[in-house]
Amino acid sequence: MKFGKEFASQMVPEWQEAYMNYNYLKTLLKEILIFRRRMTTSAPVKPRHSASLKRRVSLFRAFSGLTSRYGNTSPKKDKEDEVILVSAMQEADEEQGDQDSRSYQTIFLRSSKDGGEFELVFFKRLDHEFNKVNSFYKEKVEEVVKEAEELNIQMDALIALRIKVNDPYAVSPFINQKTPGSYPLETIKESETSEEKQEERSVDGKEYNMASLEVLNQVKINATKETPVATMKSVFHLLKSDFNFNKNELKEAQGKLKQAFIEFHEKLRFLKNYAFLNQLAFSKIMKKYDKITSRNASDAYLQMIEESYLSQSDEVAKLIDRVEAAFVKHFCNGNRHQAMDTLRPKAKREKHRVTFFVGCFFGCSLALMVAIIVVIHNRDLLNSEGRTLYMDTIFPLYSLFGFLVLHLLMYAGNVYYWTRYRVNYSFIFGYKAGTELGFKEVLLLGTGLSVLTLAGILSNLEMQMDQRTQSYKALTELVPLGLVIFVLLIAICPFNIVYRANRYFLLVCLWHCICAPFYTVTLPDFFLADQFTSQVQLLRNLQFYVCYYGWGDYKKRDGEACKKSDVYDIMYIIIAVLPYWIRVLQCLRRLFEGHDSTQALNGIKYFSTIVAVVARTIHSQKKGITLQIIAGATSVFATIFSTYWDIVKDWGLLCRNSENPWLRDKLILPKRSIYFIAMVLNVILRLAWMQTVLNFTDTAFLHRNAMIAIVACLEIIRRGIWNFFRLENEHLNNVGKFRAVKSVPLPFSHEDGIKHL
Incomplete structure (x- = not known):
């Protein structure tokens, strides 16, 4: 190199x-x-053997010694030289x-x-x-x-x-005694009595100064x-x-x-x-x-x-x-x-087995997807009578894992490009040295989960098709629930497997989000809360899990019974609003701490999104022209506000007088066009709410749940793009302030001017 x-x-x-x-x-x-x-008119041609001759002659030079035994033998330069x-x-x-x-x-x-x-x-x-x-x-x-x-x-x-x-009780004159020139970095072993400490004052002939x-x-x-x-x-x-x-x-x-x-x-x-x-x-x-x-x-x-x-x-x-x-x-x-x-800490070494298993799981995922497509085509399931029932019940159960896998894949892409362009994401997130996940480790988690999910989907299809397993319908319905329990058990597993340090870090950040605003808000906390704002549909699917299995509807594959209750409709709204409400509380905490006065506007932005989400959800449940107008108006305002904040505040772009017009002074990516493409994509993907207001979900060729899943995937992709530029801007802020080490709160406060005792 x-x-x-x-x-x-x-x-x-x-x-x-x-x-x-x-x-x-x-x-x-x-x-x-x-x-x-250019000034040289002709260059002399060296003989072919000149280089080899020079190397041969150098072998016969006197050895100068490892300790410069001959002194400085370089000739003295004249002033003319x-x-x-x-x-x-x-x-x-x-x-x-x-x-x-x-x-x-x-x-x-x-x-x-x-x-x-x-x-x-x-x-x-x-x-x-x-x-x-x-x-x-x-x-x-x-x-x-x-x-x-x-x-x-x-x-x-x-x-x-x-x-x-x-x-x-160690308050004897000996302990408070101050030896001239003492420095309180030497400690002795604590004992039960001051007399024993007096005996230990001299150990191995060395005098120890007491603190x-x-x-x-x-x-x-x-x-x-x-x-x-x-x-x-x-x-x-x-x-x-x-x-x-x-x-x-x-x-x-x-x-x-x-x-x-x-x-x-x-x-x-x-x-x-x-x-x-x-x-x-x-x-x-x-x-x-x-x-x-x-x-x-x-x-x-x-x-x-x-x-x-x-x-x-x-x-x-x-x-x-x-x-x-x-x-x-x-x-x-x-x-x-x-x-x-x-x-x-030792540098993190790349493990070849991670690369192997990523390729293995990716290949298995492709094979399982092909098998599912073949089964659906051969059995003509898309035109069967149970198609609607399957999309209303089983599809939401498995789409939850699809959203999670897509988010992991987007995060793996983020990590890859952060590493490639030297964005110090490990320092920004505050990972313990050597524990941060590389893009291959994230891909390993994503592809491994995709294999489990696709295997579960295929098993559900095969169990329903096989006449010998028709009497075990209740058992086949428990496969998605088993996957959820398995993932949760892995997440909270106390043993040192499956990246325990990262799982603990994630759980701590999650707890801080749940308990907002009672914890000081750090970047990992509000970054995780922002991820949840793009996973609203995943949270709603979790609500459906509780409804489907808690009410016992899985025994007869009837997911519509609990959906018809008013409690379910209210919880449907609360679940969607919860991530945005957490961000509002986090903004208020940061505002009251005085770290950033712009957090008031940021809180208003999330509150406007809450209003828009509530309006859209009520409109999707009850319909009506008036509700449609209210949902459209609130959504337009929230979209404009959020888009401006994404591009100008979070990404730091659209600076008119910068060195890079309408971008920012410092850019990491080599091509400026990528930033403009990202801004356009952010605006387009922000308009995904229109499918709810304009009733795009009610189409003849695509089931409503499938359309909702597609829109949710587009929001996850938008969040993945947002993640890269958000951390790029944070990294450049650290570069501008030469901030390379975390500031750790010290355990003791003291008056200015305190001296060593």
Whole structure:
């Protein structure tokens, strides 16, 4: 792999604007190369054996040694051979002796020669890129140093809380004694009495500084677990932040601080890799320059880089060592192997068996679809008397799985293109490192579920056709219910099978949606709620499951009995409105928290959709011109409002004065036409509600339930398209703010200016 591609693949996606623009500098070098070739009238032809001769001669060169035993043997350059002069321009802070605030400028000494203007442009751009990299690195280092100071205070409080909880009587003068120059990162094993602690003060001849409990008087606990009850108490100001000194507080505080250390260590690793990659990129680009121009300018420039803050600063390396040592000691009981597995998770390896089973399940799905089509054609089921009865009862039961499989396939496509265009979906969703599902794993789930669903459909057809199984009609009707129970059991299975971490993550987000607005709304929470707004028909099919099997209608295959009740009609509306109502509550929670004032308009958007859905559902149940007009008017308003929000707010498009007219300044996809096509498709698919208002479902050639299923599939496809551009916009927002690490709430709050005790 060429260095340019390797360089791009190892970038932190959210920091890509801060890296050296290697490709642009290569373009400038190509311009220099093109000019020099034009100026060359004739190129000497090298003999064929020159390359092999050069390699043969290099084999006889003296070995310089692994430790540079001969010293620096490169010949000293005369001033006449100098190509560039690099000088450090002092800024305002430099007058006070701050050597880190330099900006560097290169003077090209051969500008008078032919083509010198091209090289002047190259070095000017090179200086700009290096100053950008150096400045960004310095800014980030200062940021992590401040974060380290905050973590020091948090660790002081955690250690003091450990001592207080595990030994509440440990308040002797010895424990509160402060040794000059002590640093509260060393802890000793807690014991039952202070006398035993006094004996452990010196272990193996080493003096251990005891942590002070005085820090607990200057901090407050924030480690209360977020629950609906805790949220209600905080609303009515009943939730106190004082210490109770119990083990639950200690457990929650330790869990939060452990996660903060993990995220901080990841940021440090990003910074270390950032410095290394950029230094390597500057070395590569200067060597290319020397090769193209036959000059020797790289030594002087790379020497400047070696003396710069980017190369000389060692704060990041020291912080990494200290964070790892503290994590091993305080969070892993001295088990370094366990600590390194947590702090430095191994890269996720692609498993070939996943690819194999995806192909296997996909082939089985195709075979089962062909078998179903053959059975329907041979038995002429489309013209049979039981066609209508089958579409009214069995079809809604199985279409639920069809909607779920289609959603999984769309999500697999999203993951594939997010990965291809380096949209950091794992960070955006907040997955635990190494647990995110790739597109093949999602395809595995989708194709596996499709095999089970198609096998169930075929078994229903065969059982009804076989004369020997006619007496087991009630049993055949239970096949869809068995599939639903199987999927639910897999979803809540506590064992480490079928991607347990992802299932747990999904269930937590689902619980947050159900309990809205009692939990802080994060992106995964409202993203999942948005998915449910496109799966209204799936939720209604679940309602039919309860009706069909709960009322015992499956015994006689009669799904119309419970549908005729008023309770079913009311629940039919409530089920459709529920996902939108969850989004309204989430918008209100975000509005009251003050994170985004536009959430008021977003809540109104979802409320207008609720009105439109209720109007359309009542019209489909009772008909009438007046209801049709009301349903049409409310649907038009909700569609215009929602379409505007999708394209302008969620996707960030339709910016008139952007670099890409009517799109946005930054685009990930290479072709701008794709964005315009997506906007048009969003508008068209948003109009799917018209089939209800204009009675498109009542057609002679297609059953009503089949038309409803088609419209529901179109909405799922629209949501899949929306998902990609929504996360692309979120990713670009993170890139603009250089936000590459999750911000973790810390367990303790304190007054400004608190010092280590």
